[in-house]
Amino acid sequence: MIIFLYGTDAYRSRRKLDEIVANFRSREDKSGMNTTTLEASKTDIGEIQQALFSPAFLGNKRLVVINGLLALKRDEQKPFVDLIGKLPDSTTAVFYEVGDAKSLEKSPLLPLLTAGKFNWEFSSMNMGAMAAWISAEATKFGVSLTPEALSTIADVIGDDSARAANETAKLAAYAGDKKIIEAADVAAIVVGETREDMFGFLDAVANKQTKRAMAMLENEIAAGIEPMQILAMLARTVRLLIQARDLLDRGIPQNEAIRELGVHPFAARKSLDQARNFEMNFLVGLHTALLEADRKVKTGLTPTPRLVLDLFVAKAVGV
Numbered sequence: 001m002i003i004f005l006y007g008t009d010a011y012r013s014r015r016k017l018d019e020i021v022a023n024f025r026s027r028e029d030k031s032g033m034n035t036t037t038l039e040a041s042k043t044d045i046g047e048i049q050q051a052l053f054s055p056a057f058l059g060n061k062r063l064v065v066i067n068g069l070l071a072l073k074r075d076e077q078k079p080f081v082d083l084i085g086k087l088p089d090s091t092t093a094v095f096y097e098v099g100d101a102k103s104l105e106k107s108p109l110l111p112l113l114t115a116g117k118f119n120w121e122f123s124s125m126n127m128g129a130m131a132a133w134i135s136a137e138a139t140k141f142g143v144s145l146t147p148e149a150l151s152t153i154a155d156v157i158g159d160d161s162a163r164a165a166n167e168t169a170k171l172a173a174y175a176g177d178k179k180i181i182e183a184a185d186v187a188a189i190v191v192g193e194t195r196e197d198m199f200g201f202l203d204a205v206a207n208k209q210t211k212r213a214m215a216m217l218e219n220e221i222a223a224g225i226e227p228m229q230i231l232a233m234l235a236r237t238v239r240l241l242i243q244a245r246d247l248l249d250r251g252i253p254q255n256e257a258i259r260e261l262g263v264h265p266f267a268a269r270k271s272l273d274q275a276r277n278f279e280m281n282f283l284v285g286l287h288t289a290l291l292e293a294d295r296k297v298k299t300g301l302t303p304t305p306r307l308v309l310d311l312f313v314a315k316a317v318g319v
Contacts (some may be wrong), residue, residue, distance in 0.1 A: 001091075001092040001093070001118065002084060002087070002092075002093050002095070002113065002116050002240070003020065003092065003093070003094040003095070003116075003118040004094075004095050004097075004113035004114065004116060004118070004119035004120070005017055005094065005095070005096045005097070005119075005120055005121030005122070006070075006096070006097040006099060006100070006101075006104065006119075006120075006121055007068065007096070007098070007099070007100060007121045007123050008098070008099065008100050008118075008122070008123060008124050009122040009123060009124055009125070009159070009161050009167065010098045010122075010162075011161045011162035011165065012122045012161050013098070013120070013122040016120060016122070017065065017094065017096055018307060020063075020094060021035060021037075021063065021065065024061070024063045025063075028059060028060065028061040028063070029059060029061070029063065029289075031058075033057050033058070033059075034056050034057055034059050034061065034062045034063065035062075035063045035065075036051050036062070036063070036064045036065070037064075037065040037067070038051060038064070038065070038197070039067050039068060040066055040067060040069040040072055041068050041071065041072065041073070045076060045079065048066060049068075049079075049083065051064045052064055052083070052091055052093055053083075053087070053088060053091070055088070055090060056090050060090060061090055061092060062089060062090055062091045062092070063091075063094065064092070064093050064094070065094045066093065066094070066095050067096045067097075068096075068097065069095055069097075069109065070095070070097050070099075070104050070107040070109055070110065070113075071099075074106065074107070074108060075228075077107060077108055077109050078108055080109060081108055081109060081112060082178065084109070084112060084113075085112075093110075093220075095113055096105055100121070100123060101114070101121065103234070104255065113123075123161050124159040125161065126159070127151075127154045127155065128154075128163060130154045130157060130158075130159065130161070131150045131151065131153075131154040131221050132163065133161065134150060134153060134154060134157075134164050134168055135150060137164070137165055137168045138168055138171070138172060138181065141168070141169065141172035142172075142179060143171070143172045143175050143180065143181055143182075144179065144180060145171075145181040145182075145183070145186075146164065146181070146182050147182065148178065148182050148183040149182050149183045149185065149186050150183070150243045150295055151183075152183050152186045152187065152190075153167065153168075153171075153186045153190055155262075156186070156190055156236075157190075158231070158232060158236050159232075160229055160232050162226065162229060162295075163229050163232075163233075167189070167190050170189055170190075171185055171186065171190070174189050194258075198233055198237040199237070199270075199274045200216060201213060201216045201217070201220075201234070202234070202238070202241075202278070202286070203236065203277065205286070205313065205316045205317055206215060206277070206278055206282060208249060208317050210313070210314075210317050213313055213317065214310075214313060217230070217309065217313060221306075226305070227296065227304075227305035227308070227309040228304045228305045230309060231290065231294065231297075231305070231308070231309060231312070233294055234286075234290060235287075235290045235294070238283055238286050238287050238290060239287065240260050240261065240271045241271060241274065241275050241278060241283050242280070242283045242284065242287060243260075243261055243271075244252040244257070244261060244268075244271040244272045244274075244275035245259060245275040245279075245280050245283055246280070247261070247272070247279060248272065248275055248276065251279065254269075254272065257272055258272070285316075286316055289312055289315050289316050290312065292312075292315075293308045293309070293311070293312040296308050296311075
């Protein structure tokens with residue numbers, strides 16, 4: 001059997017992968033001796049072939065997970081075009097990639113893997129899809145969200161499914177016995193916390209307080225927030241501040257400005273207040289730097305997201 005997991009939403013694809021591995025072990029491999037995970041970039045091709053074609057050890061099935069095979073050079077992938085079709089029935093091969101079909105389109109393996117029955121693409125979700133996904137996540141905790149709460153959290157989270165899962169768990173605990181999550185809960189637990197963290201960080205950057213900015217960055221990472229999540233949160237906050245700054249510069253009355261921002265009133269009022277502390281040129285410069293940081297991550301120009309984040313801070317302080 002061949003399974004192909006890919007897409008830009010690494011959190012959901014990784015969770016699907018973990019589910020596949022857990023299910024296989026519970027059914028076929030309680031000892032774990034017939035489950036193998038390989039990083040293609042760090043593994044000899046011969047070793048990958050051996051793992052795929054070796055018989056199961058004291059069992060009937062083997063599970064082989066290969067990360068990043070489609071990211072190798074085309075010549076290194078070509079031997080697998082024929083081999084994949086010859087896999088023994090005892091082997092379940094899972095090919096896992098972080099990237100969308102467009103970024104993987106030059107791979108000679110892509111047509112073969114996407115043609116199979118078991119292939120899932122985990123694309124970034126729009127606001128509607130994110131709201132539906134959060135609602136399903138909440139159900140697992142035995143709670144539900146009002147339509148306004150769903151709209152608010154989906155707007156704040158954007159397409160960050162990892163953070164959506166984390167915030168939903170926090171909201172479920174906060175809701176307690178009432179089992180209903182309302183917009184006010186989202187404002188208190190998600191919106192307020194996010195804006196304060198990001199506003200404080202941007203304030204440090206604007207005042208060229210590099211040590212303070214880096215300390216706040218370390219606190220976020222120590223709290224378990226991934227560098228890519230921080231970049232995404234910053235990008236959404238900066239975009240909202242640009243909108244708010246523009247409304248202020250045009251002299252739009254506050255009530256009208258809150259409506260035009262299109263987010264929860266709590267977040268809108270906070271954004272308008274904070275936007276007064278930033279010049280439009282500074283915000284536009286930050287937005288450009290964030291776009292560049294995102295490009296470096298997606299094209300692999302910088303080794304790690306953490307390094308991209310550090311480089312962004314260094315550049316932003318000089319914006």
